[in-house]
Amino acid sequence: MNTASFRLPLRRLAATLAAASAGVATAAPQRYEVEPLHTFVTFEVLHFGTSTVRARFDRKDGHIVLDREARTGEAKFTIDTASVSSGVPDFDKHLKSKDFFDAANTPEATFTGTKFAFDGDRITGVDGTLTLLGRTNPVSLKALRFNCYDNPILEARVCGGDFETTIRRSQWGMNWGIDMGIPDEVRLTIQIEAVRQ
Numbered sequence: 001m002n003t004a005s006f007r008l009p010l011r012r013l014a015a016t017l018a019a020a021s022a023g024v025a026t027a028a029p030q031r032y033e034v035e036p037l038h039t040f041v042t043f044e045v046l047h048f049g050t051s052t053v054r055a056r057f058d059r060k061d062g063h064i065v066l067d068r069e070a071r072t073g074e075a076k077f078t079i080d081t082a083s084v085s086s087g088v089p090d091f092d093k094h095l096k097s098k099d100f101f102d103a104a105n106t107p108e109a110t111f112t113g114t115k116f117a118f119d120g121d122r123i124t125g126v127d128g129t130l131t132l133l134g135r136t137n138p139v140s141l142k143a144l145r146f147n148c149y150d151n152p153i154l155e156a157r158v159c160g161g162d163f164e165t166t167i168r169r170s171q172w173g174m175n176w177g178i179d180m181g182i183p184d185e186v187r188l189t190i191q192i193e194a195v196r197q
Helices: 003-026 089-096
Strands: 030-034 040-047 051-057 060-067 072-080 108-119 122-132 135-151 156-168 185-196
Touching: 051 089, 060 108, 060 185, 072 122, 108 135, 122 156
Parallel strands: none
Antiparallel strands: 030 060, 030 185, 040 051, 040 185, 060 072, 072 108, 108 122, 122 135, 135 156, 156 185
């Protein structure tokens, strides 16, 4: 075998190794930062069995680290409890009080996601903990949909979806009104989009 013919297999081997390395790099965990303009956190509760009362949090921040090849992920999502907004100022003032979120003393609520469930390459749920009013309890979020796309305005990859769960507020010591018939159960929904860094 002459020198020229020996170099050709070496070039092919180098190209193969480079492609394999690129594949490993692509499969590495990727970090996504929450995009606040397309991320919403709302909660709702039935009011004396009659109408549904809803409110949202206007200030939130967080990130997600996702490894779709390994089917793993982690997340941290922080909510400013003083940013609660129902559209009714007097109600907002009550929600910020010690009866509910006690925003002056516990200004943040934090969800920490530690276990991601997948169906193929789609996220179907996230298990983690919710810290609120100084207490931490397990919470499981169900993913109603999950999708990734190339955002033409941000010129970046964006992933997100709609997530929901139902919690019992008494687990965090938020007991006001339960003895009057205001339900303990609260439906929490998170619509989130996050930008790959």
